[in-house]
Amino acid sequence: MPQYGYFLSCEEFGPADLVEQARMAEQAGFEALWISDHYHPWNDAQGQSPFVWSVIGALSQAVSLPIETAVTCPTVRIHPAVVAQAAATSAVMTNGRFRLGVGTGEALNEHIMGHTWPPASVRMEMLEEAVQVMRRLFTGEEVSHHGTHYTVENARLYTVPDEPVPIDISGFGPKATALAARVGDGYITMSPDESMVEQFRKGGGGAKPVSGGTKVCYGTDRDEAVRTVRRLWSNQLLPGEMGQVLPSPRHFEQLEPLVTEEMVRENTVCGDDVDDHVCALAAFAEAGFDRVYVNQIGPGQRGFFDFYRTKVLPQLPR
Structure with a gap:
């Protein structure tokens, strides 16, 4: 039976609100x-x-719950060696209660440095290499790496947890799911x-944890x-690859007329039934998930x- 967690939304709430929501959760x-x-x-x-x-640092002092990013893209905006340092410090601050969830990302967040936004196949290659780099750094040993996408020279993490940070990989299609099964410590969808x-599970994931999440509006x-x-x-009801390739919030705003209230009623749990x-949450348990996270949309958090x-x-x- 799964564990049930709360999904904090950094897109919708500032740091103080997120910490308070974690306490309430x-x-x-x-x-x-x-x-x-x-x-x-x-x-x-x-x-x-x-x-x-920064928010994870505050959460580590405010609550005793396990924490996971859902998800970090360690490939374009931030170099995997820097993400590894952030994740290792988070694991130390939470006494080993931190998992690093990673994915191939969205142009919305990753294109800001002006780099070309790669196609999905290249992004998966980059993610796999980034995972390899981070795992080596989590050992606390000095790492030099000259790969297809990343270079690391004489890097060593001095602040590391007793056990390497688990890396769960996000996937919404067969190719990304296969990558998660092959190289991940868990799977997120x-x-x-x-x-x-x-x-x-059949592709190599075995008994590793499978985590899923959903949004509701009570x-x-x-x-x-x-x-x-x-x-x-x-935006969560837009079809196809738009969520991965559109570069700015205004582009998503331009597409809002495509999403009707009827579409919301049919696809999102709303109200107090x-x-x-x-x-909505039991469906994940029935599908074999180990962890299920739910997010409350809007201001009615305490309710x-x-x-x-x-x-x-x-x-x-349970």
């Missing part, structure tokens, strides 16, 4: 934390984007797709919750945590 009975890693929000209505590693879990007025989702997170919330503490979490498969 722990008090409500959530067992772990995810936190997003963005340079930009998806749109200006979301309105935030704090540096995730955002849909309760049993076939992807099966591919990961509120006593379902229509208002639907409008909140459409205003803040219409307990069964709807339970079913969400009270609702989940008293009515939702007690009914979930």
Whole structure:
């Protein structure tokens, strides 16, 4: 049976709010934390984007829950040797309760240095090489690396945890899932797709942890919750590769008319129907996930945590 965690959104909330949400999550009975890693929000209505590693430092002192990035792109905006240092320090500060979730990223966050945004096949090559570099650095030994995409010279991490930081790999399609199965310490995806879990396990993932996440909007007025989702997170309903290739929040804003309120109603749990919330999370348990994370969209955070503490979490498969 899975653990249930809370998904902190750096796109929508500032550092102080995120720390307070983490405290409320722990008090409500959530067992772990995810936190997003963005340079930009998806749109200006979301309105935030704090540096995730600073927030993780604060979280390590505020709560005792395990923490994982969901997800960091260690390939373009930040060199994998620097990400390795940040992850190792986070693991030390959390007494080994930190996992590094990584993925191939989005142009929205990664293109800011002016580099060409590579196609998906190249991004996966870069991610695999980045994982190799970070794993070597986690040993605390001096590393020199001259690879296809990265150069590291005489680098050594002096502050490292007792055990290497686990690296989970995000994937939404067969190729990325195969990469996660082959080189990851775990697998991350955002849909309760049993076939992807099966591919990961049979492709080499075995019993390694599979984690998934979903977004909901709790509120006593379902229509208002639907409008909140459409205003803040219409990007999550855009089809195809737009989420990976569009370079700025204004481009996502230009596509908001494509997402209707009816699409939100059909694809996002909105309102205060307990069964709807339970079913959304239980679907991940039924698909074989080990960890399930949920994010509350919008301002109703305290009401969400009270609702989940008293009515939702007690009914979930455990």
